[in-house]
Amino acid sequence: MVEKDNGVIGAGAPSGEERGLHSEGTLLIRRLERLAPLHDDDRRALLELPIRAKAHYADQDIVREGDRPTECGLVLKGFVFRHKLVADGRRQIVSFNPAGEIPDLQSLYLPRLDYSIGTLVPTRMGYVPHQALRALVQSRPSIAAALWREIVVEASIFREWMVSLGRRSAYQRVAHLLCEIGLKLEMAGHGTRSEYEFPVTQSELADALGISTVHANRVVQELRRTNIVVWRGSSVTILDWRALQEAGEFDPAYLHIQ
Amino acid sequence: MVEKDNGVIGAGAPSGEERGLHSEGTLLIRRLERLAPLHDDDRRALLELPIRAKAHYADQDIVREGDRPTECGLVLKGFVFRHKLVADGRRQIVSFNPAGEIPDLQSLYLPRLDYSIGTLVPTRMGYVPHQALRALVQSRPSIAAALWREIVVEASIFREWMVSLGRRSAYQRVAHLLCEIGLKLEMAGHGTRSEYEFPVTQSELADALGISTVHANRVVQELRRTNIVVWRGSSVTILDWRALQEAGEFDPAYLHIQ
DNA sequence: CGCATGTTTGAGTTCGTTCAATTAGCGTGG
DNA sequence: CCACGCTAATTGAACGAACTCAAACATGCG
Structure with a gap:
């Protein structure tokens, strides 16, 4: 896949x-x-x-x-x-x-x-x-x-990653990361915050979020099941940005945009 | 205490x-x-x-x-x-x-x-x-x-903290932090790497390591029980630096001393 | 002496892990 | 075009590290 x-x-x-x-x-x-x-x-x-x-x-x-x-x-x-x-x-x-x-x-x-x-x-x-x-x-x-x-x-x-690793649930970590990558890519001119290419395997995702591959898989599925995200191969589509942002407690201030 | x-x-x-x-x-x-x-x-x-x-x-x-x-x-x-x-x-x-x-x-x-x-x-x-x-x-x-x-x-x-938070056990995190603080304080001229003042409560320790206060307490006790560390109030004495370093997988390279 | 803050303990629970298959997608060679 | 093989994704089930809740214990201070 x-x-x-x-x-x-x-x-x-x-x-x-x-x-x-x-x-x-x-x-x-x-x-x-x-x-x-x-x-x-x-x-x-x-x-x-x-x-x-x-x-x-x-x-x-x-x-x-x-x-x-x-x-x-x-x-x-x-x-x-x-x-x-x-x-x-x-x-x-x-x-x-x-x-x-x-x-x-x-x-x-x-x-x-x-x-x-x-x-x-x-x-x-x-x-x-x-x-x-x-x-x-x-x-x-x-x-x-x-x-x-x-x-x-x-x-x-x-x-901010330390906050995720130390104090957020696996579900929140995934949501938070997807928001961050979206904004980063949008700023860099590669797609938009809610539609972009993120070519990671679930095992890489797990290693970034401090969880196991199996659990990463389950969390991603959960995100799909609730219709917040479509993630097929490397292409990520965020169907409900607001929901994702809330799920991950994502506040972009730490990116210091502007 | x-x-x-x-x-x-x-x-x-x-x-x-x-x-x-x-x-x-x-x-x-x-x-x-x-x-x-x-x-x-x-x-x-x-x-x-x-x-x-x-x-x-x-x-x-x-x-x-x-x-x-x-x-x-x-x-x-x-x-x-x-x-x-x-x-x-x-x-x-x-x-x-x-x-x-x-x-x-x-x-x-x-x-x-x-x-x-x-x-x-x-x-x-x-x-x-x-x-x-x-x-x-x-x-x-x-x-x-x-x-x-x-x-x-x-x-x-x-x-390095991200590594601890993401991939080390609570026990390793405490050990790693104690090594780091020891070296930092020694470099700054406040005590030695194995005998120094670290005025944190267990709740603050827990918030730094991404664990609960209760668990922080249990891990510190474990460290005391095995005679690796004496930690009374704010004064930390590391009885066995080598053991602590191994327990926390501590490699000081990331501090870029020199 | 009594309050406030911090530490310690016990017990039940949960989130996430590990192990072990199974399934899916895709490129390669026949 | 299809079988084979690889990598990645998915699933189930048992397990465990760490959490939460709640209470007891210490200790220093006014």
């Missing part, structure tokens, strides 16, 4: 590396502009960033806990997630990152990665050398401010 | 406001120096920051979710925690912050606070206007780097 290989890049085959994808810079600009006003010079500087594009297969770790990256990865196309392993082999997913996000921005100032980044689907990443990004941060205050906000909003999302 | 009012500030009575506590700046310097090398000029600039010191009673919220602070609060003495409320009146504590930390550093770039800050004990805070701090960030790259790291390490701690 699920097809994760929705042919984002050909048949999922990485087509090697490309260089100087000038146009890809606009993705970054659009995102940062939502967080802080940018000057023309800022935009120009962003466009001149050296970006090395690279394609990755689905279900692959692209960096691992403990790595010391020398560049930051911007998700150009696809969907990634960050996760941490625990002793018995289980894992906790700590974020989902659609195209437009920079899941290892922190590596700019912290050498050692404390999580892994994996792909949900075939994904194209754009890698920007730390050096180049650091130079921008020092010469362009608005870009520094935007990146700072990026980090800080992300921390806010972590806190 | 618990005495939270351990006379941090007289009998817990705020002694009003003080201004220009020049010496308090050194606390901030010591902390930032651990995160990034500082120049003499940087130190001087930090010492010249206008700091308004203010005392707060125990068990008081000093800022609330939704507030829009115009200054950042440095914990000078005492202990605070950040928390978020959920609909039914329960809450999730998302961090504990001993003296030396700046629990609302993010407000520098995000106007609206998405959590509340409360005191565990009588606490003295030092407030630094955003304006002054922003000026420093723009004029002194090393200070900017240190603050950036501060934020990013904090996000790393959030992720």
